[in-house]
């Protein structure tokens with residue numbers, strides 16, 4: 001009789017995509033990689049696409065802007081359609097540029113427009129540090145005290161997940177003073193997926209702007225930024241989108257702001273109206289849509305790496321990808337819950353929501369004792385998960401390249417280590 005994981009791997013419509021990635025090696029075998037939420041694996045297409053650009057640079061030098069196989073003049077646009085599909089946007093609403101934190105600042109310059117009346121920013125407590133620093137420094141830049149201007153929503157006492165009602169109630173309570181609601185799509189530490197559409201509706205009802213940080217959401221969960229009327233969103237592409245360390249960032253600006261030339265922005269020449277950019281005239285005229293927020297000419301090598309990953313995404317129906325995500329994550333959860341049932345004294349609990357709609361591919365395990373030892377043992381076994389101080393293990397079965405057999409092997413090894421470490 002076949003076991004569940006064998007059966008699922010045999011039926012997996014995405015089994016071919018796994019072959020498109022390189023896995024780090026451990027004792028001659030592929031590691032079990034559960035860190036796609038932090039840095040995705042390298043697509044095999046990266047080197048050929050990079051080589052194309054390196055060789056075109058060698059062959060054409062400056063002429064490559066127009067005569068390279070993919071002319072560099074418009075190179076940023078070779079990822080636009082693929083990204084637009086993944087985030088649920090019109091192509092004109094999306095641009096690949098800069099990095100996440102830089103894009104967050106650039107978007108806030110345009111969309112955080114505080115007045116003495118309306119200047120507060122609502123966000124989740126414990127957001128990724130870069131977001132905290134960006135938001136805090138933006139408040140200060142406008143002359144506000146971050147302690148007064150920033151409203152953080154926390155989990156209730158003794159809990160790890162933020163109640164959706166608490167988010168909505170906070171927005172309603174402060175409706176008159178809020179300028180911006182800035183949330184992550186998926187919380188980096190707990191793995192909680194926020195109800196972005198409902199948060200945006202409440203934000204607009206309060207008369208404020210809604211921004212999202214999609215670092216852990218893009219390529220991981222369903223996104224319909226256009227239909228949800230999100231005002232702006234930013235993301236990085238090196239997590240679930242596998243573009244490599246320091247990969248190019250993403251920016252979404254809703255169509256309703258595409259022509260908002262009155263908005264303040266920190267402008268650069270690549271955001272200038274494309275038709276007349278090279279007339280090099282005085283006086284900034286932004287191009288239509290998200291591309292009007294660009295600063296500099298395209299980061300060719302970074303975008304080439306992202307293109308290689310998007311070639312794989314383009315082959316995949318997103319519904320199929322997300323269905324596999326839910327099945328893999330539920331399988332991991334089920335086996336961990338069973339372990340906890342067998343070992344009730346195990347000082348470990350899963351803090352990620354159980355409901356598939358409230359999470360993506362990641363499970364976060366709170367380890368009350370010896371967490372670092374557990375991690376070290378797993379890593380010595382060729383199992384890559386990550387550790388976030390003071391006590392969280394994150395394990396992410398990214399559906400593009402993870403097999404059910406990998407989850408099975410992970411939980412078996414995890415159990416073996418727990419049995420030796422936590423004998424009572």
Ligand SMILES: *Cc1c(COP(=O)(O)O)cnc(C)c1O
Nearest residue numbers: 099100101128130188213215236
């Ligand atoms: C990964 C991540 C970042 C990283 O920001 P960079 O500007 O790409 O270094 C920022 N915010 C969140 C929420 C993240 O998960």
